[in-house]
Amino acid sequence: MVQLFIDNWVREYVYELVNADQYDLVQDGTGGSKLNQIMGLLAECQLAVQMGTELPRVNHKADNGCDILYKGIRIDVKCWKNAHHRPNHQVGVYARQKDYITDVYLFCTMPDIMALCIDVHGWMRKKEFFQKATYREAGMKIIKRDGTMLKLRSADYVVPLLWLVQVNTFTDLYNIKL
Secondary structure: OEEEEOOHHHHHHHHHHHHOOOHHHHOOOOOOOHHHHHHHHHHHHHHHHHHOOOOOOOOOOOOOOOOEEEOOEEEEEEEEEOOOOOOOOEEEEEHHHOOOOOOEEEEEEEOOOOOOEEEEEEEEEHHHHHHHOEEEOOOOEEEOOOOOEEEOOOOEEEEEHHHOEEOOOHHHHHOOOO
């Protein structure tokens, strides 16, 4: 895992982007709350800066799973809230996003939207992800490590975090390939 610090100007840009009146209109229902959108866009935008690609803009169209276009590779950034990630954690993709034009999933975590950095864990090619993933139905109940129960709101696919191509340095990040 590599930590990527969030630039203040990126944070300001993301808040402006999410607060644009039309931004919510382009979401397909998987974007979650405004706080989830901020967290995801913080990761997406800071990764775009780090990788030297364009930042997302409000264009009133869904991105169809292409958050970052890097060396011709369509990357979908997946970021979730987690302050204490463990090797046995799973990473996932909503089932309704399976047909997006994504080539690679890049998985990150943040403890909260005020975090100073993003933890970039790893990536996996879309085709490989769905070959290896376990499907979970909406409504399925999962017992969490702390003993609490979680009921899935949407169907998804998951793989263990350890199955990802690990990102331990920025060079690993730059070496994403098909």
